[in-house]
Amino acid sequence: MRSFIPPHRTLMGPGPSDISPQVLQALSRPTIGHLDPLFIRMMDELKLLLKYAFQTENEFTIALSAPGSAGMEACIVNLIEVGEKVIVCRNGVFGERMRQNVERCGGIAIVVDDEWGSPVSAHKLQNAVEEHPDAVAVAFVHAETSTGALSDAEALSTIARSKDMLVIVDAVTSLGGVPLKVDEWKLDAVYSGSQKCLSCTPGLSPLTFSSKAIAKIESRQYPVQSWFLDQSLVLGYWSGEGKRAYHHTAPVNSLYALHESLLLLKEEGLELAWKRHADAHQQLKEGLTQLGIDFVVDEKYRLPQLNAVYVPTGIDEALVRQRLLNEYNLEIGAGLGELAGKAWRIGLMGYGARKENIALCLQALKEVIN
Numbered sequence: 482m483r484s485f486i487p488p489h490r491t492l493m494g495p496g497p498s499d500i501s502p503q504v505l506q507a508l509s510r511p512t513i514g515h516l517d518p519l520f521i522r523m524m525d526e527l528k529l530l531l532k533y534a535f536q537t538e539n540e541f542t543i544a545l546s547a548p549g550s551a552g553m554e555a556c557i558v559n560l561i562e563v564g565e566k567v568i569v570c571r572n573g574v575f576g577e578r579m580r581q582n583v584e585r586c587g588g589i590a591i592v593v594d595d596e597w598g599s600p601v602s603a604h605k606l607q608n609a610v611e612e613h614p615d616a617v618a619v620a621f622v623h624a625e626t627s628t629g630a631l632s633d634a635e636a637l638s639t640i641a642r643s644k645d646m647l648v649i650v651d652a653v654t655s656l657g658g659v660p661l662k663v664d665e666w667k668l669d670a671v672y673s674g675s676q677k678c679l680s681c682t683p684g685l686s687p688l689t690f691s692s693k694a695i696a697k698i699e700s701r702q703y704p705v706q707s708w709f710l711d712q713s714l715v716l717g718y719w720s721g722e723g724k725r726a727y728h729h730t731a732p733v734n735s736l737y738a739l740h741e742s743l744l745l746l747k748e749e750g751l752e753l754a755w756k757r758h759a760d761a762h763q764q765l766k767e768g769l770t771q772l773g774i775d776f777v778v779d780e781k782y783r784l785p786q787l788n789a790v791y792v793p794t795g796i797d798e799a800l801v802r803q804r805l806l807n808e809y810n811l812e813i814g815a816g817l818g819e820l821a822g823k824a825w826r827i828g829l830m831g832y833g834a835r836k837e838n839i840a841l842c843l844q845a846l847k848e849v850i851n
């Protein structure tokens with residue numbers, strides 16, 4: 482056996498996304514102790530950078546040492562107790578996972594279903610909160626990566642708050658790619674992932690809780706059943722020099738990488754990053770249209786960073802993906818769930834939302850499907 486040397490792929494699937502050389506460099510810097518004062522100072526900066534990315538002043542804004550799925554679980558397991566009702570909006574794979582999390586915590590999920598490829602319907606949510614005013618929270622996915630649809634998080638939050646329900650939001654694919662304003666939209670518990678529009682290595686989940694969410698955790702009747710994800714224990718871990726208590730060993734080098742990727746985002750500026758994603762999407766769309774390839778989602782609700790498109794009739798979708806990978810070192814995503822075998826998902830996330838990537842993808846697709 483020898484060292485594993487991966488090829489240089491261009492990653493244009495639903496994540497992980499292409500990582501910039503600066504972030505990879507940050508990852509390979511010397512490991513220091515996770516209780517070293519210099520590391521703690523870096524974590525304090527990381528919190529500030531995360532607050533910027535989330536557009537929040539929430540004191541509890543951290544990176545969970547686990548992937549986006551753990552961020553989802555952390556929100557549900559901390560905020561929901563046995564017997565509590567949660568309205569879960571489901572318009573794709575990730576909404577369904579939220580429902581499973583609620584039920585595994587002993588919660589009662591009230592599901593509001595929308596078609597795959599459609600955004601969450603504000604009208605249906607309005608009916609659900611009226612029918613179940615005793616629900617404690619509303620949970621939804623801002624950017625549904627399984628279908629490429631963007632929901633109106635601000636409108637959904639307004640409806641939830643009209644009945645004093647907590648707002649739990651999956652922002653795994655939206656953070657850094659499209660506007661996400663945690664404080665302005667009054668979202669209570671928001672989680673994301675490092676490997677989508679932040680273009681960092683996989684395995685971390687940025688997470689932020691409002692004071693209302695923290696109050697809910699503090700008033701729990703029973704301790705959170707997951708020790709690792711119990712955020713009341715993690716609070717001390719992220720509370721800066723002198724106050725830092727050991728909870729678990731931080732993934733030191735991964736946090737260097739996240740710090741670097743967030744610094745790049747801050748240097749570019751959020752607005753410009755959102756615009757770069759929108760422009761890249763426009764450019765990809767024009768090229769795909771010329772190839773006769775149609776989008777799954779209506780133009781108004783399309784995610785720029787995740788383009789779900791129908792596989793043209795008569796084309797073997799898996800064979801195309803295999804050829805792109807083997808002949809062009811290019812990865813695009815397959816359809817998930819209801820869209821398996823029928824769609825491709827082309828990601829334009831973070832560092833990957835670039836002209837070179839779009840040109841490569843369009844050229845390769847053109848050669849392979851003709």
Ligand SMILES: *Cc1c(COP(=O)(O)O)cnc(C)c1O
Nearest residue numbers: 548549550575624626653654674
């Ligand atoms: C990718 C993704 C997740 C899961 O994140 P992992 O890092 O793969 O665990 C959750 N929700 C959405 C919307 C995602 O796109």
